[in-house]
Amino acid sequence: MRELKILQMVLSDRCRQSLTYMAEKRPESVTFSRLCLFFICIMTAILISGCGHLNESLQAKSTFEEANDLFNQGNYKASLDKYEQIIKKYPTTGDRVLFEMGVIYAYPKNDRKDYQKSLECFQKIIRDYPGSWYRQNSETIIFNINNVAIKDKTIAAQQTKIETLEQAVKGREKEIIALQKMTKVLEQKFFAYASRNGSVDKIVIDKKARRLMLISKGEAIKTYKIALGGNPVGPKEREGDNKTPEGTYLIDSRNRDSHYHRSLHISYPNERDRKRAKDMGVSPGGNIMIHGIKNGLSWIGDAHAEVDWTKGCIAVTDEEIEEISKLAPNGTLVEIRP
Numbered sequence: 001m002r003e004l005k006i007l008q009m010v011l012s013d014r015c016r017q018s019l020t021y022m023a024e025k026r027p028e029s030v031t032f033s034r035l036c037l038f039f040i041c042i043m044t045a046i047l048i049s050g051c052g053h054l055n056e057s058l059q060a061k062s063t064f065e066e067a068n069d070l071f072n073q074g075n076y077k078a079s080l081d082k083y084e085q086i087i088k089k090y091p092t093t094g095d096r097v098l099f100e101m102g103v104i105y106a107y108p109k110n111d112r113k114d115y116q117k118s119l120e121c122f123q124k125i126i127r128d129y130p131g132s133w134y135r136q137n138s139e140t141i142i143f144n145i146n147n148v149a150i151k152d153k154t155i156a157a158q159q160t161k162i163e164t165l166e167q168a169v170k171g172r173e174k175e176i177i178a179l180q181k182m183t184k185v186l187e188q189k190f191f192a193y194a195s196r197n198g199s200v201d202k203i204v205i206d207k208k209a210r211r212l213m214l215i216s217k218g219e220a221i222k223t224y225k226i227a228l229g230g231n232p233v234g235p236k237e238r239e240g241d242n243k244t245p246e247g248t249y250l251i252d253s254r255n256r257d258s259h260y261h262r263s264l265h266i267s268y269p270n271e272r273d274r275k276r277a278k279d280m281g282v283s284p285g286g287n288i289m290i291h292g293i294k295n296g297l298s299w300i301g302d303a304h305a306e307v308d309w310t311k312g313c314i315a316v317t318d319e320e321i322e323e324i325s326k327l328a329p330n331g332t333l334v335e336i337r338p
Contacts (some may be wrong), residue, residue, distance in 0.1 A: 002228070004010060015080045018150055035098065036254070047305065048105075057282050059090065060086055060090040060093050061088050062099040063085070063089075063090075064086065064093075064096075064100075064131055064252070065084065066082055067079050067082035067083050067100065068100075070082060071104060074108045074109070075307045076104050076107065076112065077112070079104055080101055080104055080105075083097045083100055083101050084103075085103075094128070094129065095125050095128075095129040095132040095133075095134050095135075096134065098121045098122070098125050098129075098134075098136065099121070099122070099125060099134040099137070101117075101121050102118045102119075102121030102122045102125075102138070102141065103118075103141075105117045105118035105121065106118035106145055106148075113151075113271045114147045115145055115148070117296045118141075118145055118277060119145055119146075121195050122138035122139075122141055122142050122145075123142065126138055126139060126142075127208065131333060146329055151178060155224050156194065168272065170209055185227045200214045200215065200216050200221070200327040200328050200332065201215065201217070201263070201333065202214075202215035202332065202333045202334075202335065203215065203245075203251075203324070203328055203333070203334045204220075204288070204337065205226065205314055205334065205335070205337065207228060207246070207336065207338055208245060208337075208338060210225060210226050210227070210228065210305065211223055211224070211225065211226065212226045212314060212316065212324075214324065214327060214328070222323070224316050224320050224324075225302065225305040225316075226254040226305060226314050226316055227304055227305045227307065227308050227309050227310060227314075227315040228244040228308045228310060228312075228314060228315075229243050229308060229310050229311055229312035229313065230242040230243045230308050230309060230310070230311070231244045232244055232308050234246075234287065234338075235247065235273075235338075236267075236268065236269075236284070236288070236312055237272070237276060237277065237280065237282070237284070238254060238277060238280065238282035238283060238284060238285060238291075239282070239283040239284065239285030239286075241283065241285070241312075242310075242311055243312055244288070244310075244312050244313070244314060244336065245266070245268045245269070245273065245288055245312070245336055246336050246338050247268075247270055247272065247273065247335075247336060247337065248270070248333065248334070248336075249266045249267045249270060249333075249334045249335075250266070250332065250333060250334060251264045251266065251267075251290075251328055251329070251330055251331065251332045251334060252265055252266070252267040252326065252329060252330060252331075253265040253266065253330060255289070257293060258289070258293050259294060260289075260291035260292050260293065260295065260313075260315070261291065261292030261293055261294075261295060261298060261318040261321055262291060262292055262318075262321045262322065262325050263289040263290070263291040263292075263321075264287050264289055264291070264321075264324065264328065265287075265288075265326060266288045266289060266290065266314075266334055267334075268284075268286060268337075269285070269286060270286040278298060283314070288312055288313055288314075288317070289313045289314070290313070290314045290315075290324065290334075291313055291314075291316075291321060292315070292316060292317060292318040292320070292321035292322075293315065293317060293318055298317075298318045301317055302317060304317065309310060314336075
């Protein structure tokens with residue numbers, strides 16, 4: 001500061017000397033000289049002012065470092081308090097302080113993060129420091145904070161719903177377990193009765209829904225997930241097309257020595273299937289069955305139904321084919337829907 005004041009005095013003296021000299025030599029240049037003096041004085045004032053701002057920033061440097069260290073240690077409140085001290089003691093660093101505070105208020109690891117206070121910091125930079133280097137970054141951060149706040153509210157609302165549902169389910173766990181036990185007992189009683197009385201009179205296979213239903217007296221008494229042929233869409237037309245047939249058939253035989261755990265043979269092809277194949281000049285194929293999983297792979301269980309893997313047959317688990325085999329004697333109607 002002292003050196004700049006001396007520089008100002010020297011510049012002023014030099015200007016006065018130049019002005020006097022030029023006035024004596026060339027009176028018409030006095031106006032130009034006065035303009036030079038004016039601009040030199042302005043530049044000197046700017047230098048002095050700028051130096052004051054720079055000097056203040058340098059003095060605040062160590063305090064900024066302290067605030068940053070507190071932030072890195074996870075002591076966010078102490079860091080904010082330190083920045084509050086800086087802005088009071090060194091007001092010319094206000095835009096930087098506000099930016100740092102805005103970041104801390106919105107920092108994800110800050111348990112006490114406050115999006116509203118963060119927005120206020122960045123908005124104050126835009127409003128009070130139009131020429132600040134931090135202005136553009138503040139505008140970008142405001143946009144991002146608004147988006148994050150919306151997402152946080154959505155997530156919080158969803159979490160509340162989940163917790164409410166979990167509490168409702170938890171409160172009825174005993175009731176659900178009791179119903180499951182009752183259902184299992186009723187199923188066992190029904191299958192024991194059905195085995196004695198042969199009550200299943202129809203099997204309905206819904207290809208689109210990948211579902212097999214046992215029908216007794218017009219009502220579905222049990223449903224199973226199934227896997228179909230590897231090319232499941234459309235009716236079977238020829239040998240080797242990996243399609244599962246569509247139409248009405250019968251269980252006409254069963255094979256206890258199958259490569260798959262039990263097999264109920266379906267009376268494909270029927271008359272319509274043969275005619276279609278004949279018109280196309282191809283063999284309709286055959287050997288379509290309802291069967292379990294390939295021998296030795298029963299451990300796959302329900303997972304087998306996640307993909308269509310047969311050559312046109314209808315597959316269920318080993319346990320399920322045991323049930324179906326007991327309840328569906330030869331002659332049981334089989335309806336295969338698209």
